Amino acid sequence: MTGNFGLALFSAILYAVAIPGYGLSSAYKSPATLGLIYGIIFGDITQGLIIGCSIQLLYLGVVATGNNMPSDQAMAGIIAIPIALSQGLDAQMAVTIAVPFGILGTFFNNMKRSINIWFLHYADRKAEEGNVKEINRCAVLYPWLFMSALQIIPIFIISYLGPTAAQFLIDYLPSWVTGGLSVAGGVLPAIGFALMITQIGRKEILPYFFIAYFMVQYMGLNTMAISVFGVCLALILFFNGSQKKGGEVHE
Amino acid sequence: MSERVLTKKDITKSRFRWFITLELPNSFERLQAVSFTYTISAALQKLYKDDKEGLKDALKRHLEFFNTEGTIGSLIVGVVLALEEKKKLEGDVDPEVITNLKLGLMGPIAGIGDSLIQGTIKSIILSLAASFGLQGNIIGGLLPFLFPLTVYFVGRYLAILGYNLGTEAVNKLIGSGLMTNIINVASILGIFMMGALSGSYVKLSTPLEFTIGSSGKSIAVQEVLDSLLPGLLPLLCIFGIVWYFKNKKQNYLLLVISIMIIGMLGSLVGIF
Numbered sequence A: 001m002t003g004n005f006g007l008a009l010f011s012a013i014l015y016a017v018a019i020p021g022y023g024l025s026s027a028y029k030s031p032a033t034l035g036l037i038y039g040i041i042f043g044d045i046t047q048g049l050i051i052g053c054s055i056q057l058l059y060l061g062v063v064a065t066g067n068n069m070p071s072d073q074a075m076a077g078i079i080a081i082p083i084a085l086s087q088g089l090d091a092q093m094a095v096t097i098a099v100p101f102g103i104l105g106t107f108f109n110n111m112k113r114s115i116n117i118w119f120l121h122y123a124d125r126k127a128e129e130g131n132v133k134e135i136n137r138c139a140v141l142y143p144w145l146f147m148s149a150l151q152i153i154p155i156f157i158i159s160y161l162g163p164t165a166a167q168f169l170i171d172y173l174p175s176w177v178t179g180g181l182s183v184a185g186g187v188l189p190a191i192g193f194a195l196m197i198t199q200i201g202r203k204e205i206l207p208y209f210f211i212a213y214f215m216v217q218y219m220g221l222n223t224m225a226i227s228v229f230g231v232c233l234a235l236i237l238f239f240n241g242s243q244k245k246g247g248e249v250h251e
Numbered sequence B: 001m002s003e004r005v006l007t008k009k010d011i012t013k014s015r016f017r018w019f020i021t022l023e024l025p026n027s028f029e030r031l032q033a034v035s036f037t038y039t040i041s042a043a044l045q046k047l048y049k050d051d052k053e054g055l056k057d058a059l060k061r062h063l064e065f066f067n068t069e070g071t072i073g074s075l076i077v078g079v080v081l082a083l084e085e086k087k088k089l090e091g092d093v094d095p096e097v098i099t100n101l102k103l104g105l106m107g108p109i110a111g112i113g114d115s116l117i118q119g120t121i122k123s124i125i126l127s128l129a130a131s132f133g134l135q136g137n138i139i140g141g142l143l144p145f146l147f148p149l150t151v152y153f154v155g156r157y158l159a160i161l162g163y164n165l166g167t168e169a170v171n172k173l174i175g176s177g178l179m180t181n182i183i184n185v186a187s188i189l190g191i192f193m194m195g196a197l198s199g200s201y202v203k204l205s206t207p208l209e210f211t212i213g214s215s216g217k218s219i220a221v222q223e224v225l226d227s228l229l230p231g232l233l234p235l236l237c238i239f240g241i242v243w244y245f246k247n248k249k250q251n252y253l254l255l256v257i258s259i260m261i262i263g264m265l266g267s268l269v270g271i272f
Helices: A005-017 A024-028 A031-042 A045-058 A073-087 A091-129 A132-139 A141-172 A175-187 A189-200 A206-219 A223-250 B008-021 B033-047 B052-062 B070-090 B095-133 B139-175 B177-201 B221-228 B232-247 B252-269
Strands: B209-212 B217-220
Touching: A005 A031, A005 A073, A005 A141, A024 A031, A024 B139, A031 A045, A031 A073, A031 B095, A031 B139, A045 A073, A045 A091, A045 A189, A045 B095, A045 B139, A073 A091, A073 A141, A091 A132, A091 A141, A091 A175, A091 B033, A091 B052, A091 B252, A132 A141, A132 B033, A132 B052, A175 A189, A175 B252, A189 B095, A189 B177, A189 B232, A189 B252, A206 A223, A206 B177, A223 B095, A223 B177, B008 B033, B008 B070, B008 B139, B033 B052, B033 B070, B052 B070, B052 B095, B070 B095, B070 B139, B095 B139, B095 B177, B139 B177, B177 B232, B217 B221, B221 B232
Parallel strands: none
Antiparallel strands: B209 B217
């Protein structure tokens, strides 16, 4: 069985070319949206969304502080979703495939930030001449073209060979490995949440975490329902907070 | 307020450049230095159109180290443009002041932005998207676009605000009670949503069973745990990882691999 040439090329272009746009690329390269895109291509939107969003769960709460990306959700989605859809894998298996590629993707980010040092020094020299045009190119055109050229080939090769390799692995892996990996798939989202708790979870506000956690466990509320309560709670606290400030001024 | 050269359009255009290229030329050496210079370069050209030396100095000044969170950081773009304009028109602004202002604001603003915008708002939007998408609802694939949309308009507003308020007012705003209140409430909302997401999406259970005596009566460990406290195992996982992050090196890769190996070993011996 061979890979799909056109699809692999599409994935490579989708990943490589679409770098600019703060937040915009993180939206259309989020596994949730990628699930929709590949779902349309494979003619199974429902399954695409389910697989994409299962991968999305791994990366909730993962914040790239100081642009130190702990993992690359775009890479995870672009590789794993087409493999899962073409091989008819379930969401758990797709998550397992996504994880290593999510980590591999951070390599590109680090490579980009190393190569950009060269453009930075070039911009330094152009600043001496007051050449704004070239500095502008160092900010957009050069890093963009360079990174696209560098990324497009490896992504293409991985996407092209991926389905065959994945099928081979799935056929020959013992059940405790696949079973164990799907257990891991259930636990991995915990990393993102734990990262957030580490960053903003002072002990004074940690009870709010437990309230929401056990609202889910005991009442079985879904995310949308809890968001409604969460926003109301936040507004109450905000207005109470501002009133207190106002009161202090009058005293 | 003194006479002004830069128009509202110059501010929003600069801010748009910031929005588009922020992380693209990011380098290990000086992080967002090139993107910041690019952001304000057109405005600088307009200010220094008859002063080539002044332009060179300004370019060099902004190619220095800079790193912050992009959305709330738009405030800095506005303030810096106001200062650069004041420096050119009135000449009483020391270039050191501009550099120090950037260095002084970028830390606190990155702190606010990372927890409020990246941590809270982005996580909430993506988790809502995921919860729709898992049911096969097409909204799940479209909802992620709400994030750049929010970032775009909030950033645009903040850049204009920063330009109009100027340095002192922005410093005051960052240290004000209102800001403390917003940060406090945002982190509460963030941690609350993390609780909800953890409860919904972290999954771990055990198929272990013990048979007592020869009667053949068996006790499922998971049932005992559920009657004790539902969701106990996932909660232990989460706080185990929190403990690891707080006490050991924050090694994401090692953690992922460890979880996979523990999962496989557990599956082999039948714990999971």
